[in-house]
Amino acid sequence: MTERLYYYNSYQTTFQANVVDKYVDKGKYALILNQTCFYPTSGGQICDKGSIEEVPVIDIEEVNGEVIHYLQDEVSADIGDVVSGKIDWRTRFDHMQQHTGQHILSGALMKLYQEDTQSFHMGKDVCTIDIPALDIEEQKINMIEEMANQIIYEDRPIYHYFLKNSTGLTEKKLRKKQEKLDQLRIVEIDQFDCSACGGTHCQHTGEVGIIKINGWENRKDKIRISFLCGYRALADYQKKHNITSYLANFFTTGVEQLTEKIIKLYQEQKELSKLYKKMERDVIKWEVEELKRGYCCEQEGIFVVKKLFCEKDSSNLRQIAYLLSKEEKYVIILGAENPEPVLCLARSADVKHNIKEVIEQIRQQFKGKGGGTDCMALVKLESLKDLKSAFQMAVDYLAG
Numbered sequence: 001m002t003e004r005l006y007y008y009n010s011y012q013t014t015f016q017a018n019v020v021d022k023y024v025d026k027g028k029y030a031l032i033l034n035q036t037c038f039y040p041t042s043g044g045q046i047c048d049k050g051s052i053e054e055v056p057v058i059d060i061e062e063v064n065g066e067v068i069h070y071l072q073d074e075v076s077a078d079i080g081d082v083v084s085g086k087i088d089w090r091t092r093f094d095h096m097q098q099h100t101g102q103h104i105l106s107g108a109l110m111k112l113y114q115e116d117t118q119s120f121h122m123g124k125d126v127c128t129i130d131i132p133a134l135d136i137e138e139q140k141i142n143m144i145e146e147m148a149n150q151i152i153y154e155d156r157p158i159y160h161y162f163l164k165n166s167t168g169l170t171e172k173k174l175r176k177k178q179e180k181l182d183q184l185r186i187v188e189i190d191q192f193d194c195s196a197c198g199g200t201h202c203q204h205t206g207e208v209g210i211i212k213i214n215g216w217e218n219r220k221d222k223i224r225i226s227f228l229c230g231y232r233a234l235a236d237y238q239k240k241h242n243i244t245s246y247l248a249n250f251f252t253t254g255v256e257q258l259t260e261k262i263i264k265l266y267q268e269q270k271e272l273s274k275l276y277k278k279m280e281r282d283v284i285k286w287e288v289e290e291l292k293r294g295y296c297c298e299q300e301g302i303f304v305v306k307k308l309f310c311e312k313d314s315s316n317l318r319q320i321a322y323l324l325s326k327e328e329k330y331v332i333i334l335g336a337e338n339p340e341p342v343l344c345l346a347r348s349a350d351v352k353h354n355i356k357e358v359i360e361q362i363r364q365q366f367k368g369k370g371g372g373t374d375c376m377a378l379v380k381l382e383s384l385k386d387l388k389s390a391f392q393m394a395v396d397y398l399a400g
């Protein structure tokens with residue numbers, strides 16, 4: 001069993017230890033010591049960072065009471081030799097803040113709503129706790145947050161101790177009931193919360209700095225609450241402050257008026273978009289009439305509409321061709337130079353031409369992408385210089 005130095009002092013960053021075992025496991029250099037400051041991934045908490053003999057520790061696991069350090073490279077020390085280890089304090093303190101924050105949050109949930117914390121997960125960016133179904137709402141979240149932060153500002157001491165036997169502590173006192181009371185490591189926030197935990201915590205609640213709940217979601221029969229503590233909460237505040245300040249500047253308004261301003265802009269944009277679509281439809285109808293009036297000629301009972309536009313996007317061409325094809329006895333040959341060279345062909349239901357085939361012939365001769373149906377098809381040409389010849393080819397096929 002590896003002696004866990006962090007049980008007694010989570011502020012210790014350097015240590016010396018004897019090598020108990022070393023081996024290579026799936027390409028990773030494993031090292032087992034008689035004692036360690038390194039916290040292994042367990043109990044919802046992620047592992048520490050740091051180095052042993054200046055070699056970076058990349059992962060730490062706990063197997064059958066042993067702490068296995070996985071190193072980036074081999075250390076020269078042999079079994080029985082003394083090695084020096086150093087943990088990364090910034091990571092450790094971050095984990096202490098998050099984990100202590102979790103105890104405070106779970107304590108507040110129990111005090112206010114008699115809610116048990118089922119599990120805790122510490123991520124690299126955010127932490128979560130799962131609680132059984134609670135009729136949760138913003139007001140309740142605010143109450144929990146307020147109580148948790150009050151406990152921080154009161155800077156209550158936090159005690160860590162081992163329970164040699166159950167006489168020292170009744171089960172009632174623990175927030176979460178434990179099967180076995182012997183040899184439990186107890187983490188007690190003075191007159192607020194008491195639970196069994198093997199993690200790394202602060203000595204005073206004040207060190208947590210702040211607890212911010214930043215979301216909650218329903219997950220089948222439980223609720224997942226996510227939160228940030230200490231430096232993470234500060235970094236989150238800085239990021240959000242920068243975003244809101246930027247937006248307030250951009251819209252030349254105060255941060256408090258931002259929500260109203262953005263909602264108003266969004267609604268205006270929706271109205272404008274509706275109006276634009278209606279106008280677009282009107283313009284297309286008008287263009288259809290213009291084409292029928294000025295670009296249509298009759299050939300043996302068939303009305304041929306042909307026009308090459310300078311500027312017209314393919315979806316507009318398609319809509320125009322579609323509307324014209326609703327008329328009786330029409331053949332439609334339309335093209336546009338910009339924004340891309342495109343050809344759109346169509347016919348009325350009562351005209352016998354296979355439009356798809358014509359488009360396919362043009363596509364093969366001039367290179368391009370496209371397709372469609374027997375009644376309407378479109379091709380986007382690779383080169384603008386082919387457009388006029390392709391257009392002529394369509395005229396020859398359909399109105400020659």
Ligand SMILES: [Zn+2]
Pocket residue numbers: 099100103187197198199200201
């Ligand atoms: Zn803990």
